Amino acid sequence: MNAEIITIGDEILIGQTVDTNSAWMANKLNLIGIDIIRITSISDKKEEIFKALDNAKQLADIVLITGGLGPTDDDITKKALAEYFNTKLVQNKEVLNHVEQFVIKRKAFMNERNIRQADVPETCKVVQNKIGTAPGMWFEQDNCIFISMPGVPFEMKEMMNNSILPELTKKKSDIHIIHKVILTQGWPESKLAEFLEDWEAALPEAISLAYLPSPGLIKLRLTAKGKDQSYLEEIISEQVQKLEKLIPDLICGFDSEKIEEVLGKLLIKYNQTLSVAESCTGGNIAHLITSIPGSSEYFSGGVVTYSNKSKENILSVNKSKIDHYGAVSKEVVEEMAEGVRNLFHTDFAIATSGIAGPSGGTEEKPVGTTWIAVSNGKRVFSKKFVFGDHRGRNIQSASLTALNMLQKLILGKEM
């Protein structure tokens, strides 16, 4: 089975919004064996929507549409779809009820616009929007499935994960596609690719490999395609085992796991607690950790000590060490880690101190220079990195590297 994605919204065509929805959907559909043949972005105009739907149904079995479902007048997708499928809008009681509860919860009042959100084309199957007010719509016509979703990424993802992907999985063909993603941390892409050259050359024909680099993390994606699912699973698992022998210290997770999630599971397993002291990462490590539901079980808290004074006053870092070695140094970052561990009385601690940029670099310590320390109470391990020129990238790379260093410390791996 194949699909086309249509994203609707002037904000995409004037370059105000980067369409991240399409890549997310394409990735998810791919995982259940549905090929994406085209992605089209069009404006909020009825004629454009009609033309795009006409074009799409000639090629695709499934047409996924996002955007244009808001309550304001520039959002016309629902009306356009009703007209395209030659039906009329009728009020859906279930949706109305949901919208009412949604509005009341936020201590707001129902108005005409909210009520209109509950109008849906009569011939569609409604896809409930659990976290927003615009319902999704599922149409079937001329052997083609058309699914319309909100453009708000949160709402689209919830709808896809909980309603649409499970439905589509039931309908898919007998060609299986299996993906296995291996998360690695520590080496740049070119070094990793060179080291894995022989392994890559010897991959079975049914398996293809892709490198997916992002700041602080390189993902390896193995894709196996064929009719015999158990054979595909077997050859993928063989290759993962080979990788685990080749790069044991680089692998830090699998598939859609996040490092912060893997780390959280480890801390729960060993019943241990964690605190963080952040300078250059500015709260991002705490933010990553606390983005995981249930993190309050193991995360006691953190301190962002952006100024030297706060490193001394709150984390008890020795002033003379800051004066002598500078804030971005082995000596200071190790004292930060010990300081925060004592402050929060935790088993483990992470500390970062670096020059995120774009300014603040020197010849000796250029922008990107970062010291990271991890402590288990018995010993503090620290390491220096030089990331790059870009502030946002440096913050993210330092954060993921720090989380991975702690994971290695807990597992007794080589740093």
Next chain:
Amino acid sequence: MNAEIITIGDEILIGQTVDTNSAWMANKLNLIGIDIIRITSISDKKEEIFKALDNAKQLADIVLITGGLGPTDDDITKKALAEYFNTKLVQNKEVLNHVEQFVIKRKAFMNERNIRQADVPETCKVVQNKIGTAPGMWFEQDNCIFISMPGVPFEMKEMMNNSILPELTKKKSDIHIIHKVILTQGWPESKLAEFLEDWEAALPEAISLAYLPSPGLIKLRLTAKGKDQSYLEEIISEQVQKLEKLIPDLICGFDSEKIEEVLGKLLIKYNQTLSVAESCTGGNIAHLITSIPGSSEYFSGGVVTYSNKSKENILSVNKSKIDHYGAVSKEVVEEMAEGVRNLFHTDFAIATSGIAGPSGGTEEKPVGTTWIAVSNGKRVFSKKFVFGDHRGRNIQSASLTALNMLQKLILGKEM
């Protein structure tokens, strides 16, 4: 004049790469008055490329193509274009010379693949690639301009900025497009749209309006289109002034500004400092603030007090208040704000305490319930919000709301 963008590459269709090139190009073209009518992403297949070009030239005056120009076998755009325009590939001496210098500079050797990079379709005008090896190509046929560029963002941007945009500017029509974006914070989209209904209905015909919602922030985008640029600028500025009178307490920034950036500028202007105490936002407020270069000038630091103990020990919150009112309460969040202000000796402080979810809610305090406090040392202001069910959204909404509350406090606006 109008344009279609075609991005070529399997990596986009399997969701491995987010297409950021299109938004960048669309924005640049828009600024010189060229409308983008469609963005299409297709795979590295000759038939798909032909079909996309056929479709594009029916609608567009200009077709911008990126991707598929690399030296590896999966890159077929150049060959496909030569066939589509019924011409043959010939070696271009200037390109060959450039590729040679490029390769030598990198201490590498010329190979057959490098040499083939200098082959170009005979009828095209070559667009030199100053920072890479794949040249751009400019074709004109049937009153339509076709421009092919590399997919590597750096190379595409260099080519656009230094060669293609200057050329297109000469050819463009006399229609001007002006955008103005107004950032608002505090009301949901439906309430805002209802309140602004009369204003929207009275907008001059040359202006169109769009609502762009995201967690914690609604953007209003005004677009004016016409021949007389100074008239367009005048009517847009009139409408912005009207909005500033209608919703003075909701506007928190303009155009591509971020709230954290606007706040930073204010703190620098008044030479004031800030610290944050975060519970439910888990470090995200500190992360947003420190993502802005130069934030160390006004941001002293923050504390993430995830446990009640740390609220008492580090922020000196009264234990009896936590026991009596709970951690998510006016009393506790106000003490957190004062506690962190004293700890970091700052002029202002922000504090948050809430139930981010998905679990932890009660009937009285459901998931999403959040108390936010801001303090200027003389007074603490606090407010309760009920955001929603989704952890990530709640964290982001609470963070932006808190930053905006502080902005209002500094400016003496109504909370």
